[in-house]
Amino acid sequence: DAGVTQSPTHLIKTRGQQVTLRCSPKSGHDTVSWYQQALGQGPQFIFQYYEEEERQRGNFPDRFSGHQFPNYSSELNVNALLLGDSALYLCASSSGTSGSQREQYFGPGTRLTVT
Amino acid sequence: AQSVTQLGSHVSVSEGALVLLRCNYSSSVPPYLFWYVQYPNQGLQLLLKYTTGATLVKGINGFEAEFKKSETSFHLTKPSAHMSDAAEYFCAVSDHGNEKLTFGTGTRLTIIP
Numbered sequence: 001d002a003g004v005t006q007s008p009t010h011l012i013k014t015r016g017q018q019v020t021l022r023c024s025p026k027s028g029h030d031t032v033s034w035y036q037q038a039l040g041q042g043p044q045f046i047f048q049y050y051e052e053e054e055r056q057r058g059n060f061p062d063r064f065s066g067h068q069f070p071n072y073s074s075e076l077n078v079n080a081l082l083l084g085d086s087a088l089y090l091c092a093s094s095s096g097t098s099g100s101q102r103e104q105y106f107g108p109g110t111r112l113t114v115t
Numbered sequence: 116a117q118s119v120t121q122l123g124s125h126v127s128v129s130e131g132a133l134v135l136l137r138c139n140y141s142s143s144v145p146p147y148l149f150w151y152v153q154y155p156n157q158g159l160q161l162l163l164k165y166t167t168g169a170t171l172v173k174g175i176n177g178f179e180a181e182f183k184k185s186e187t188s189f190h191l192t193k194p195s196a197h198m199s200d201a202a203e204y205f206c207a208v209s210d211h212g213n214e215k216l217t218f219g220t221g222t223r224l225t226i227i228p
Binding site for chain 1: 119151156157158159160161164185205207213214215216217219220221
């Protein structure tokens, strides 16, 4: 049973560019959350997708957007990249009744470097 | 707003010694509490969680944590450290019915042979 997968593993972009990160949830999972982990920090919640809709959002600017597809996979898009966007981006998936506390399974992350 | 404080960004213990990683939370009501472990170049793995019921929670790899409401704490312990325990450990909190996790800044655990 494949766990949460993310692509690419590493990415280098230039300031002002746009980037798309991809996530495939664990088999049977329908909810995807994205987190940003800056170097030396704990992960910070960006947003969560369920039934192809953004269900909740953390304190991130509109430059960060996402999408969930009918097969539950998800994309994270970041526009107008800043140096401060350099981080490990983690995807987490879960499944179960909406509103209940469900275990989140994390992928290995995508390391984004902005130069 | 919820917050999590992890005391000690770096902790070193000898192999076979007790591991104690500290976590305190700030929340108006008792939240759900979690401990995650992160090995180099990997994602997060859930060690254990507290939702309701028994306040002493046992997790994987011999770790356990105790929820103490009066102290707003959820410290992680392991009786005997193993070299394979060397990793970054994160305490996290969420509200009931809300899957958004708020993480602490992490504690890097080093095991001394």
